[in-house]
Amino acid sequence: MGSRASTLLREEEIEEIKKETGFSHSQITRLYSRFTSLDKGENGTLSREDFQRIPELAINPLGDRIINAFFPEGEDQVNFRGFMRTLAHFRPIEDNEKNKDPTASEPLNSRSNKLLFAFRLYDLDRDDKISRDELLQVLRMMVGVNISDEQLGSIADRTIQEADQNGDNSISFNEFIKVLEKVDVEQKMSIRFLH
Amino acid sequence: MSVHALRKSASSSCSNILVVFVGIGLPIEASAPAYQSHGTEGSHLTNITNTKKAFPVLAVNYEHVRKPFEIALWILLALLMKLGFHLIPRLSAVVPESCLLIVVGLLVGGLIKVIGEEPPVLDSQLFFLCLLPPIILDAGYFLPIRPFTENVGTILVFAVIGTLWNAFFMGGLLYALCQIESVGLSGVDLLACLLFGSIVSAVDPVAVLAVFEEIHINELVHILVFGESLLNDAVTVVLYNLFEEFSKVGTVTVLDVFLGVVCFFVVSLGGVLVGAIYGFLAAFTSRFTSHTRVIEPLFVFLYSYMAYLSSEMFHLSGIMALIACGVVMRPYVEANISHKSYTTIKYFLKMWSSVSETLIFIFLGVSTVAGPHAWNWTFVITTVILCLVSRVLGVIGLTFIINKFRIVKLTKKDQFIVAYGGLRGAIAFSLGYLLSNSHQMRNLFLTAIITVIFFTVFVQGMTIRPLVELLAVKKKKESKPSINEEIHTEFLDHLLTGVEGVCGHYGHYHWKEKLNRFNKTYVKRWLIAGENFKEPELIAFYRKMELKQAIMMVESGQLPSVLPSTISMQNIQPRAIPRVSKKREEEIRRILRANLQNNKQKMRSRSYSRHTLFDADEEDNVSEVRLRKTKMEMERRMSHYLTVPANRESPRPGVRRVSFPTVHFEQPSPPSTPDAVSLEEEEEEEVPKRPSLKADIEGPRGNASDNHQGELDYQRLARCLSDPGPNKDKEDDDPFMSC
Numbered sequence: 001m002g003s004r005a006s007t008l009l010r011e012e013e014i015e016e017i018k019k020e021t022g023f024s025h026s027q028i029t030r031l032y033s034r035f036t037s038l039d040k041g042e043n044g045t046l047s048r049e050d051f052q053r054i055p056e057l058a059i060n061p062l063g064d065r066i067i068n069a070f071f072p073e074g075e076d077q078v079n080f081r082g083f084m085r086t087l088a089h090f091r092p093i094e095d096n097e098k099n100k101d102p103t104a105s106e107p108l109n110s111r112s113n114k115l116l117f118a119f120r121l122y123d124l125d126r127d128d129k130i131s132r133d134e135l136l137q138v139l140r141m142m143v144g145v146n147i148s149d150e151q152l153g154s155i156a157d158r159t160i161q162e163a164d165q166n167g168d169n170s171i172s173f174n175e176f177i178k179v180l181e182k183v184d185v186e187q188k189m190s191i192r193f194l195h
Numbered sequence: 196m197s198v199h200a201l202r203k204s205a206s207s208s209c210s211n212i213l214v215v216f217v218g219i220g221l222p223i224e225a226s227a228p229a230y231q232s233h234g235t236e237g238s239h240l241t242n243i244t245n246t247k248k249a250f251p252v253l254a255v256n257y258e259h260v261r262k263p264f265e266i267a268l269w270i271l272l273a274l275l276m277k278l279g280f281h282l283i284p285r286l287s288a289v290v291p292e293s294c295l296l297i298v299v300g301l302l303v304g305g306l307i308k309v310i311g312e313e314p315p316v317l318d319s320q321l322f323f324l325c326l327l328p329p330i331i332l333d334a335g336y337f338l339p340i341r342p343f344t345e346n347v348g349t350i351l352v353f354a355v356i357g358t359l360w361n362a363f364f365m366g367g368l369l370y371a372l373c374q375i376e377s378v379g380l381s382g383v384d385l386l387a388c389l390l391f392g393s394i395v396s397a398v399d400p401v402a403v404l405a406v407f408e409e410i411h412i413n414e415l416v417h418i419l420v421f422g423e424s425l426l427n428d429a430v431t432v433v434l435y436n437l438f439e440e441f442s443k444v445g446t447v448t449v450l451d452v453f454l455g456v457v458c459f460f461v462v463s464l465g466g467v468l469v470g471a472i473y474g475f476l477a478a479f480t481s482r483f484t485s486h487t488r489v490i491e492p493l494f495v496f497l498y499s500y501m502a503y504l505s506s507e508m509f510h511l512s513g514i515m516a517l518i519a520c521g522v523v524m525r526p527y528v529e530a531n532i533s534h535k536s537y538t539t540i541k542y543f544l545k546m547w548s549s550v551s552e553t554l555i556f557i558f559l560g561v562s563t564v565a566g567p568h569a570w571n572w573t574f575v576i577t578t579v580i581l582c583l584v585s586r587v588l589g590v591i592g593l594t595f596i597i598n599k600f601r602i603v604k605l606t607k608k609d610q611f612i613v614a615y616g617g618l619r620g621a622i623a624f625s626l627g628y629l630l631s632n633s634h635q636m637r638n639l640f641l642t643a644i645i646t647v648i649f650f651t652v653f654v655q656g657m658t659i660r661p662l663v664e665l666l667a668v669k670k671k672k673e674s675k676p677s678i679n680e681e682i683h684t685e686f687l688d689h690l691l692t693g694v695e696g697v698c699g700h701y702g703h704y705h706w707k708e709k710l711n712r713f714n715k716t717y718v719k720r721w722l723i724a725g726e727n728f729k730e731p732e733l734i735a736f737y738r739k740m741e742l743k744q745a746i747m748m749v750e751s752g753q754l755p756s757v758l759p760s761t762i763s764m765q766n767i768q769p770r771a772i773p774r775v776s777k778k779r780e781e782e783i784r785r786i787l788r789a790n791l792q793n794n795k796q797k798m799r800s801r802s803y804s805r806h807t808l809f810d811a812d813e814e815d816n817v818s819e820v821r822l823r824k825t826k827m828e829m830e831r832r833m834s835h836y837l838t839v840p841a842n843r844e845s846p847r848p849g850v851r852r853v854s855f856p857t858v859h860f861e862q863p864s865p866p867s868t869p870d871a872v873s874l875e876e877e878e879e880e881e882v883p884k885r886p887s888l889k890a891d892i893e894g895p896r897g898n899a900s901d902n903h904q905g906e907l908d909y910q911r912l913a914r915c916l917s918d919p920g921p922n923k924d925k926e927d928d929d930p931f932m933s934c
Contacts, residue, residue: 056696066693
């Protein structure tokens with residue numbers, strides 16, 4: 001498995017991915033072997049069925065949305081680059097990155113990019129607002145089927161009302177950021193990828 | 196009278212107080228023999244019956260009440276002192292309370308000595324069995340679970356490795372010091388020094404709590420120092436017992452060291468296991484207490500105390516048992532017990548731990564005056580300096596290693612506070628006091644320990660607050676419980692678990708999710724009464740938040756019309772009609788809640804606060820009179836809303852659509868509203884308007900769907916009113932669900 005992985009992934013690709021996402025060499029090769037183990041069709045890309053085969057995602061309330069987040073707009077296959085690009089959001093923020101050249105584009109795992117990723121999981125129609133219905137859908141997924149619609153609706157109303165500042169009855173990205181300012185997003189949205 | 200009492204008290208040994216506490220019979224004094232009428236000692240009795248004394252109208256029998264009297268007097272003195280400090284605001288702002296209490300102890304001890312009596316020393320048995328458990332239970336029960344589990348690795352490293360480092364570093368260097376001829380302590384061998392090192396090295400939870408709660412530092416640093424002070428008990432126990440045994444024997448073999456390591460694991464894991472068992476027992480018991488709500492708090496206290504005593508019996512770590520018991524039982528107990536019981540538990544724990552802490556510091560002061568002292572300048576000064584140095588080195592070294600594994604690194608400021616906050620306290624003193632007199636260095640050690648304690652509590656305790664300001668260390672962020680944060684945090688939990696699954700990475704979230712699932716499917720079913728175990732975490736949080744807000748609004752005299760949800764009211768027009776009645780129903784629910792007897796508000800309190808249960812003086816400001824006035828106003832308003840005919844002008848749209856479920860009042864289906872029954876028992880004051888409401892509702896009552904919804908609402912209403920659980924503050928989170 002190891003040898004197959006390294007022959008299929010060229011050095012230049014690894015370098016490019018490293019530059020784009022910030023992962024280290026060993027992390028990239030490890031994640032590549034994971035990628036290939038998921039890729040049952042062995043065609044170098046993952047489809048939604050491949051993701052759905054992962055047991056943890058099957059029982060996860062947000063499983064479908066997470067799977068969706070990996071696929072770019074309208075496509076049904078994701079290659080390794082896209083896979084890594086999505087996973088890069090969850091890399092821990094390192095200190096030396098904070099002092100990087102401000103003119104360079106923001107790294108994928110910056111705090112606001114992490115929050116944007118989470119925001120996009122709520123905001124399916126990409127109108128940059130979490131509407132009441134979108135919130136309701138997420139709540140329904142997390143809470144299960146035993147709770148009545150009215151109760152869920154009042155929770156959703158309360159949530160929006162707490163966060164909404166400009167009165168448009170939905171949560172915009174800035175309001176989302178504001179609500180989560182007390183939450184330690186850098187820690188909460190980071191996975192300690194093994195070196 | 197007080198001098199007389201003190202004189203008497205001073206001559207009794209404090210260990211007798213323990214007897215009283217455990218209640219193994221007050222000494223029933225000399226009045227007994229006089230009533231033995233048919234004894235064999237005939238002559239003795241005839242003597243008594245022959246000399247008939249005048250019937251004593253007024254007699255003084257101090258011996259009869261001496262012990263409880265003295266105890267009560269000491270406690271009263273301690274509390275009066277505490278009261279006094281807080282009346283002088285400038286003093287309590289500068290000097291931490293622990294320092295003041297020690298000074299008081301010194302004064303009292305000096306006073307006793309001046310009189311010529313022997314001042315009582317802080318008896319170790321009294322300390323470990325009576326004074327320490329309430330503090331630890333209070334800390335463990337209200338331990339903020341989420342930050343604790345997120346940092347448990349760091350905490351364990353500091354607690355175990357840090358304490359070991361401290362002990363050996365100090366012991367070793369002190370031994371080297373004693374080898375120097377000029378010091379004059381050449382009789383001290385290595386094992387004695389190591390024993391001393393192990394006593395002094397442990398950070399003390401009582402002192403840390405006392406000082407840290409006044410500086411409101413950010414959560415991370417607080418939980419690091421505090422968690423360390425709790426978890427290092429296992430290390431201290433093992434090291435102390437180990438060195439005590441060895442110093443008698445005099446030699447150490449490799450086997451002994453190996454056994455020591457094994458002992459450490461047994462002590463710590465055994466303690467946790469014992470605590471967890473008692474915790475589950477307590478949770479299981481609380482499942483059945485719905486008919487005897489009054490004794491619910493007692494179960495919590497007794498099971499925890501039993502856990503402590505059981506583990507002390509086996510020489511396991513009692514502190515860890517207490518913590519484990521509190522942590523394990525809390526989520527289940529809180530789902531089962533009533534609101535009042537929760538408040539009682541909270542109040543009693545805070546009260547007892549406050550009293551304990553006060554007594555401990557006063558006794559420390561008194562013991563300083565009393566205790567046998569052997570002063571050796573070099574030794575004592577070196578001890579103090581070494582304490583500081585080893586702590587700083589230990590923290591810096593360990594942080595360097597830990598930061599490689601942490602996602603959020605510890606900054607220099609954090610490290611400084613962690614190092615500076617390593618206070619020593621009464622546990623070190625008591626352990627030193629426990630040393631048998633065969634140790635020739637006992638007095639010297641005691642003196643050094645007391646000096647270290649004084650130094651850390653006074654110097655470090657007093658200066659830590661200005662230093663925190665000076666270094667601009669992050670303070671605790673005050674935040675109201677926010678449904679947003681709760682939802683998004685749970686959302687992120689699921690997201691991260693999913694992404695970990697994608698990566699094939701079995702990390703923190705994966706195991707947390709597994710534990711949650713296990714808890715939900717198996718454990719909760721057994722330990723939570725009724726149907727509550729199915730309730731999702733989020734719903735419980737929301738419900739309690741709403742309840743708290745309603746209570747707050749009623750008690751502050753606000754009208755329900757100032758509902759924050761008025762914004763959503765504007766959007767109701769285009770929506771379906773049932774939405775409107777839902778809003779009305781909520782308002783009515785709030786008004787009804789105003790009539791509940793147990794309507795004390797439960798403000799958020801950071802569990803770290805020892806002196807105040809509720810923020811500010813909310814609790815005191817709400818007087819019964821005001822509450823009753825508000826209630827009457829609410830009732831009036833409510834009857835107005837409900838009796839107003841449909842076509843009258845009213846401030847609320849859709850009043851006519853109130854489907855207040857009058858019909859369903861009479862037929863609550865038993866399985867869904869078991870709590871309605873307990874509501875009857877619990878509240879002395881019935882909802883007074885309920886019968887008249889039934890008569891007043893008129894007008895169109897909506898269609899079948901409204902009625903059905905009304906029934907659902909009623910069930911929800913009844914459940915809310917009987918309030919099976921406490922308020923869930925953000926930091927008192929359900930450990931299994933939200934971390």
